[in-house]
Amino acid sequence: MAKIYIIDVTNRDGVQTSRICLSKLEKTMINIYLDQLGVFQSEFGFPFTKHEINYLNANLALAKKGGIKKMRLSGWLRAVPQDVNAAFDNCPRLQHVNLSISTSDIMIKHKFQGKYGRADILKNVKRAVKAAKTRGAKSIGVNAEDASRSNMDYLVKFARTAHEAGADRIRYCDTLGKDSPFSIYDRVSQIAQAVPIAIEIHCHNDLGMAVGSSVAGAKAAVDNGRDAYINTCINGIGERAGNADLVSVILAIRYGAGLNAGTLDKRIKLRTAYRLCKYASYALGIPIPINQPGLGANAFAHESGIHADGALKNRKNYELYDFHDLGRGEPEVVETGRRITVGEYSGIKGFRNVYERMAIKFDNDAQAAKILELVRYANIHNQKPLVQEELRFIAEHPDIAKQIFSMEP
Numbered sequence: 001m002a003k004i005y006i007i008d009v010t011n012r013d014g015v016q017t018s019r020i021c022l023s024k025l026e027k028t029m030i031n032i033y034l035d036q037l038g039v040f041q042s043e044f045g046f047p048f049t050k051h052e053i054n055y056l057n058a059n060l061a062l063a064k065k066g067g068i069k070k071m072r073l074s075g076w077l078r079a080v081p082q083d084v085n086a087a088f089d090n091c092p093r094l095q096h097v098n099l100s101i102s103t104s105d106i107m108i109k110h111k112f113q114g115k116y117g118r119a120d121i122l123k124n125v126k127r128a129v130k131a132a133k134t135r136g137a138k139s140i141g142v143n144a145e146d147a148s149r150s151n152m153d154y155l156v157k158f159a160r161t162a163h164e165a166g167a168d169r170i171r172y173c174d175t176l177g178k179d180s181p182f183s184i185y186d187r188v189s190q191i192a193q194a195v196p197i198a199i200e201i202h203c204h205n206d207l208g209m210a211v212g213s214s215v216a217g218a219k220a221a222v223d224n225g226r227d228a229y230i231n232t233c234i235n236g237i238g239e240r241a242g243n244a245d246l247v248s249v250i251l252a253i254r255y256g257a258g259l260n261a262g263t264l265d266k267r268i269k270l271r272t273a274y275r276l277c278k279y280a281s282y283a284l285g286i287p288i289p290i291n292q293p294g295l296g297a298n299a300f301a302h303e304s305g306i307h308a309d310g311a312l313k314n315r316k317n318y319e320l321y322d323f324h325d326l327g328r329g330e331p332e333v334v335e336t337g338r339r340i341t342v343g344e345y346s347g348i349k350g351f352r353n354v355y356e357r358m359a360i361k362f363d364n365d366a367q368a369a370k371i372l373e374l375v376r377y378a379n380i381h382n383q384k385p386l387v388q389e390e391l392r393f394i395a396e397h398p399d400i401a402k403q404i405f406s407m408e409p
């Protein structure tokens, strides 16, 4: 049976969004959380962008030493051979890439302005896939930007070209969020029937349909025997009105009428969702909306008489799923008395106090001093108080942390 996997694009599409920013340490923490959630692949950044390179190489090293266990890390590139070669020069351990190019006549005409026609785009795809294969890519996705506004016959031809060149997946991008669940089901079905290739579904939320269109597109692929890979962002962030929300997509496949929970990648463990989404909210500086599916403050709240009474009698009266399944329900301890924190101007005594409270011990003073220095840099790097998971990460992976903080324009 064909399956649905999750490729999260928070660390690429999410952070390229206007007024949204994550530090390289925060992006790293998000990769670790996504791995714990069982996400198949994190599109972790741009391997041709200079300020990303140390972070990307550090995360590839982290994966090699087991700090990221199963999740693939993939780079986003333009589908041109020079970008592919630059990416593999910059990140020699890179194994997974997505190569992107526009396929709609609107973008071909108004973005490329005569530089490329439809045929040139197919030629570029062939050359870029070949270059990635030559450089040792283990998996390649080819992105059809603006697929939802592309000519259907041309889109099929594009998918066939990518497949014949050796790509593993094609990414159907609803770049402007124009698709509805009905249109995307129809269009993805046509691709799936014509070309034997796995299909990524990448939807934006401009009409509020990103999650609906994502699961409908994935269902179309699966119904036609192709694996589907839904692109998501944590807390639904992303360009303009956002991308498809990670947790909502998982909940929709598990509990949505007409969808099959058995098609979802078995590795998904939603129990870490609450921690992940709370961390992302803190890192991004963007609160989780009160009504966000599964994670909002009101997602399991009941007040009106009939609802409260019904939920108390049996939660199934008014709740579709259990809050425990999302990792909610644990009490949270908030310190209201004296508090020692650690940051950019900390000394060794306060530092040791903070780490002792987390039950982390150091072999000797030199090691403690080394971690303290990294913690100072981490605070400068993040420009906000460090959380326990970050402090723990720095103590466990000091050399990787140092590489992440290193940046030279």
Ligand SMILES: [Zn+2]
Binding pocket: 013, 175, 202, 204, 239
């Ligand atoms: Zn996008």
